[in-house]
Amino acid sequence: MTQTDLFADGPEHLDLPGADVTVIRGALAPDVTGPVLAALCDQVEWRHDSLRMYGREVPIPRLQAWYGDPDTEYTYSGLLLVPEAWIPPLLALRTVAEHFAAAEFDSVLCNRYRSGADGLAWHADDEPELGRDPVIASVSLGAPRVFALRRRDDHAERHDVVLGDGDVLVMRGTTQALWEHSVPKTRHAVGERVNCTFRRIVR
Numbered sequence: 001m002t003q004t005d006l007f008a009d010g011p012e013h014l015d016l017p018g019a020d021v022t023v024i025r026g027a028l029a030p031d032v033t034g035p036v037l038a039a040l041c042d043q044v045e046w047r048h049d050s051l052r053m054y055g056r057e058v059p060i061p062r063l064q065a066w067y068g069d070p071d072t073e074y075t076y077s078g079l080l081l082v083p084e085a086w087i088p089p090l091l092a093l094r095t096v097a098e099h100f101a102a103a104e105f106d107s108v109l110c111n112r113y114r115s116g117a118d119g120l121a122w123h124a125d126d127e128p129e130l131g132r133d134p135v136i137a138s139v140s141l142g143a144p145r146v147f148a149l150r151r152r153d154d155h156a157e158r159h160d161v162v163l164g165d166g167d168v169l170v171m172r173g174t175t176q177a178l179w180e181h182s183v184p185k186t187r188h189a190v191g192e193r194v195n196c197t198f199r200r201i202v203r
Contacts, residue, residue, distance in 0.1 A: 020173035028166035068107030131202035143191035
């Protein structure tokens, strides 16, 4: 992936009190996203993990994978993720994420939404491994899906943004401390989507 593959329309800053969230529309050129999505679906070591909730194992409603440098183990909701070694498509996307976030990343959480029945529950990326006020950049490929944000202290204050094929979203500052985010399930017919969320682990 080269600089000519970048196709950004310009940053869109979301007006969210206490948050610093930017969306770069069309960050990847349309003729690039299809092959990259196909490569990720084929090459990533996808897992269907479960979380223990209410005394029983509950499957996560999506596939996921954790990639990164050798010392970037990550834990959320009691689930330990040990990094797989980087593969070329993810290294290429890391370059894109670092370009638009103006930050360096050493790990990525990949989420694969196979249909509208897959989703991501409300949460904040505030695990100790990410440090205070982390910079997080996500690259979306495939079908558009709603990315919802809500205030942690006032769930009525909510903002929905549709992330499409090739869009990049960057969160920084106190966003994780003050806001939660999710990818709601939908009954509408939607195609497959892969979202790669790049992070930096604090050692």
